[in-house]
Amino acid sequence: MNPALQDRRWRALLVWLESLGMQVDAEHLLRLSPLFTLPGPAKINLRTLQPHYPSRAQGRLLSATQLVSLHLSLYRPASQDDSESPDPFFGPYVSVLPREFDSHPLTWLVKKALSLPQTPFEARLPLLLPPGVLSDLTKVETRFWEDWQVVSNYVEEFPKVVHSVDGLPVLDFLWAWLNVNTRCLYDDLGLDRADNHSMCPIFDFANHAWMQPTMKPIQDDCPPAGVGELTCISGETSIAKDEELYITYGAHPNRFLFVEYGFVNPVSEELLASGQYFGEADVQALVEEMILGLGTTGVWMKQVLQDEGYWGDWTLHSAPEPAHPSYRLITALRLYHLVHTLDIEEQDSLALQPWRDTLSGTKDDISEENERVWRNTVLELCQILVNRAELGLQRLQAESETVGGLDWFGWMVENIRLLWWEEREVALAVARSIRRGETF
């Protein structure tokens, strides 16, 4: 973006924040600990927006994500770079938000669903992702369409909310929804957990660092009517003048960062090998296929795992060392192999007692044989992951050599390469642990 425009918008934002009572001079904004304090009314959330929107006497109609997304969609700056947001309440803030999310993977899926023009490479990007990542991305897309449906119904019920003759364009809603999804901060507003979040100017300019963040938020202990101040303090690492401030968005795996935020931690080989970075690979779809491949026995087993809270979220981890399968995965595979040894008539709770004993900690394992076979299954899963990743990397390499065009393509190819590479490295590390006879 034009630096003069960016500068003008930044100044307008500071003037607006100052009018709300924030100390915005360089001393308070940058150098002190706490770094800055954001006034409650500057935050966009359910508390600050609800007074401006119609509702029914009983029950709220929109979740925080839905209402904030609706509000932003209504006040999206026109597409020209030099236009400002017409939002009468948060205009200076909305004007500095990202203007587009073309590189975000959700945009690829939504454009496809709407049959909008895409370059051939853009259209193929979802197919170049590891299957677990695509499956998580599809869940994000489902959330998006569900919110769109609820907001569309709301707008139908209260048509005066929309002031444009164009109605509520779905692409404006996508832009707004991605702003909410990538910029909200958990904020205790005294609401349901899912609604306790806010968009916070200035704070949300901070990019993510998976280690040694230089900034972190602290909130009012007792926010008045849920619109309390937000103070940011410096982290443990010292900050040099003009240095970029980072926060940690959470201890999320790269798969999650990618589908929610559209980027990954750029992990080096050394960091992964040193055990400082906790690499992760998802084997949910593979294990699900194995279990459901057992037919009616598999369906029964799925129910048992669901009842015990062990269905899904099966992963491999490179650290903490030794590289290991998750306890959830071990638990599911122990059951899988126990069930293999049973007759169909034996499928009752009593037959599962040895497995339940491992859950309660009464026994370490079901049997030596059961340990041997589930470990073998992990080895096989690792081999599948390694083979799949090799193919995925080759395909990515081949396809990316032929693309030109959009400036974010090269960066995105690198993100996808890292996703495949991490899966392969984690699988190799776990396979080495198993072969070494490590116990987990």
Ligand SMILES: C[S@@+](CC[C@H](N)C(=O)[O-])C[C@H]1O[C@@H](n2cnc3c(N)ncnc32)[C@H](O)[C@@H]1O
């Ligand atoms: C809360 S915003 C952070 C500030 C952002 N650069 C901005 O003002 O638009 C979150 C978005 O910033 C980008 N981002 C944050 N941390 C990043 C990182 N470490 N590497 C690459 N992009 C990052 C991603 O696009 C993410 O969705």
